[in-house]
Amino acid sequence: MKNIIGIKIKDLFSKIPLAKNLARQKFISDFTLGVIKSRNVQFKEVGLHFTTDSKVESNERRIQAFFKDFNFDYQQVAILLIMFLPKGKLSLSIDRTEWDFGKYQCNILMIVARHDGVGIPIYWDLLDNRSGNSNIDNRKELIGKVISLIGVDRILVIVGDREFIGHQWIKYLKNNNIPFCMRMPKSHLITLRNTDTYSVFVLLSTQTERYYQDCMIDGVWCNIMLKKLPDGDFLILAGNLPAKQLGRLYRKRWSIEVFFQTVKGRGFNLENTHLKSSDKIKKLLVFVSIAVGICVNIGKYHHTKIQNIKTKKHGYKSNSFFRKGLDILREGFRNINQGFLKIWEELLNIFTRWIQIQLSHYQYLIKNIG
Numbered sequence: 001m002k003n004i005i006g007i008k009i010k011d012l013f014s015k016i017p018l019a020k021n022l023a024r025q026k027f028i029s030d031f032t033l034g035v036i037k038s039r040n041v042q043f044k045e046v047g048l049h050f051t052t053d054s055k056v057e058s059n060e061r062r063i064q065a066f067f068k069d070f071n072f073d074y075q076q077v078a079i080l081l082i083m084f085l086p087k088g089k090l091s092l093s094i095d096r097t098e099w100d101f102g103k104y105q106c107n108i109l110m111i112v113a114r115h116d117g118v119g120i121p122i123y124w125d126l127l128d129n130r131s132g133n134s135n136i137d138n139r140k141e142l143i144g145k146v147i148s149l150i151g152v153d154r155i156l157v158i159v160g161d162r163e164f165i166g167h168q169w170i171k172y173l174k175n176n177n178i179p180f181c182m183r184m185p186k187s188h189l190i191t192l193r194n195t196d197t198y199s200v201f202v203l204l205s206t207q208t209e210r211y212y213q214d215c216m217i218d219g220v221w222c223n224i225m226l227k228k229l230p231d232g233d234f235l236i237l238a239g240n241l242p243a244k245q246l247g248r249l250y251r252k253r254w255s256i257e258v259f260f261q262t263v264k265g266r267g268f269n270l271e272n273t274h275l276k277s278s279d280k281i282k283k284l285l286v287f288v289s290i291a292v293g294i295c296v297n298i299g300k301y302h303h304t305k306i307q308n309i310k311t312k313k314h315g316y317k318s319n320s321f322f323r324k325g326l327d328i329l330r331e332g333f334r335n336i337n338q339g340f341l342k343i344w345e346e347l348l349n350i351f352t353r354w355i356q357i358q359l360s361h362y363q364y365l366i367k368n369i370g
Contacts, residue, residue: 009029009033009294010026013025013029016076016079016083018072018076018080018286019070024066027062027066028287030050030051030052031046031063031287032291032294033051033333034046034049034050035288036295036329039267039268039269039326039330040268040269041269041273041284041287041288042274043060043064044056046063047060047062047063067275067280067283067284072286074123074286075145077289078122078145078146078149081122081289081290081293082122084115084120084293084296084297085113085115085120089156090113090114090150090154090155091113091114091156091159091249092111092112092113092114092146092157092158092159093119093158093253093255093256094109094110094111094139094143094158094159094160095109095163095253095256095257095260096127096133096134096163097110097260098131099271100131101271101273101275101276102276104276105130105131106126106281107126107127107128107129107130107131108124108126109124109126109127109134109138109142110123110124110142110256111123111124111142111143111158112255112256114252114255115296116300117254117255117320117321118255118259118262118296118320118321119255119256119258119259120259120292120293121259121285121289121292122145123142124142124282125138125141125282126279133163134163134164136166136168136169136172139169140169143158147178152177155178155179156249157179157180157181157239157249157252158173158178158179158181159180159181159249159250159253160181160182160253161182161253162185165182165184165185165188166218167218167219167220170182170222170238171219171220173240174220174222179239179241180239180240180241181237181238181239181249181250182237182239183235183237183238184236184237184238186200186233186236188200188217188218188236190217190236191216191217192215193215200226200234200236201234203226204226204227204228208228209225209226210225210226211223211224211225211226211244212224212243213243217236222238223239223240223241223246224237224238225243225247227247235247237250258320259292262292262322263288266323267322267326268288268291270284270285270288292322295321295323295325295326295329296321296322297321297325298324298329299319299323299325299326299328300321300325302325303321305346309324
């Protein structure tokens with residue numbers, strides 16, 4: 001009975017097998033569950049939680065061999081991750097995160113979809129530019145892959161911070177009818193419909209917030225929101241959606257920051273990896289992203305079907321869906337109480353049925369792979 005959690009989650013991987021070989025499929029399941037159990041990505045720590053009778057050293061060698069020899073089909077990975085997302089329009093965020101390990105600099109460009117306040121990754125890539133900013137080709141490649149799976153019509157908005165600017169990028173989004181909201185540096189000038197050009201300092205000299213339709217910034221005509229922030233800085237948002245909606249849409253960008261926090265110190269300690277290979281870190285992100293997707297959905301279903309997460313006086317939940325799901329999973333792996341496992345079985349049955357519905361929705365994509 002205690003293994004029911006692992007069995008049910010392994011069944012998830014049989015829906016869209018990320019490997020053809022059964023031994024590889026089992027490894028992917030074991031490693032993902034090991035990340036959840038250990039809250040760690042270091043190979044030795046994860047290997048301690050494999051569901052085998054092998055010694056830790058043997059498990060560690062298996063892990064090293066997998067990361068050396070196996071190559072994921074990242075389109076299949078993306079389809080699996082999309083299954084964790086709700087139907088309907090999606091808010092996307094594009095951003096980078098980076099860290100140094102000795103002389104190695106890890107630089108990740110990622111697109112995530114917002115799901116109950118947390119970002120679920122769809123595609124990502126490792127930039128080989130010594131922690132430099134992404135370029136137009138990097139961004140177009142990632143958003144193009146996302147569109148090939150979900151289509152433009154399903155994108156509510158794609159949001160980006162001040163790195164994601166430039167004439168070619170903004171023009172690409174506008175010309176392809178991709179709804180967008182990008183933050184602009186305060187140094188950028190704004191040309192109004194009457195062709196007069198002003199700085200944000202002038203436009204907000206007598207007001208703290210203004211909205212403009214059909215302005216030019218970065219050489220592209222779009223809509224603008226301007227706001228003077230309490231710390232004295234300025235918020236300039238540009239997009240092809242109504243100017244008065246841009247502030248609300250930009251707040252959705254926080255979901256990718258929450259994801260980065262989740263996979264780092266608050267979740268799986270991604271920065272503790274000693275990997276110095278971009279290819280291997282890209283593979284490691286597959287496991288971490290799936291683990292986040294599982295935890296968020298387990299937490300959400302527990303909240304809606306079994307017991308609501310308490311709301312504190314400030315209006316926020318005492319635990320996020322991710323943290324609730326992670327805690328329930330880890331407790332479930334340890335606790336042998338029959339009543340608890342009965343609840344677990346019902347919870348995971350609900351979760352599996354929902355995944356099956358999602359699977360049927362994306363079946364046409366799966367058939368076209370390979």
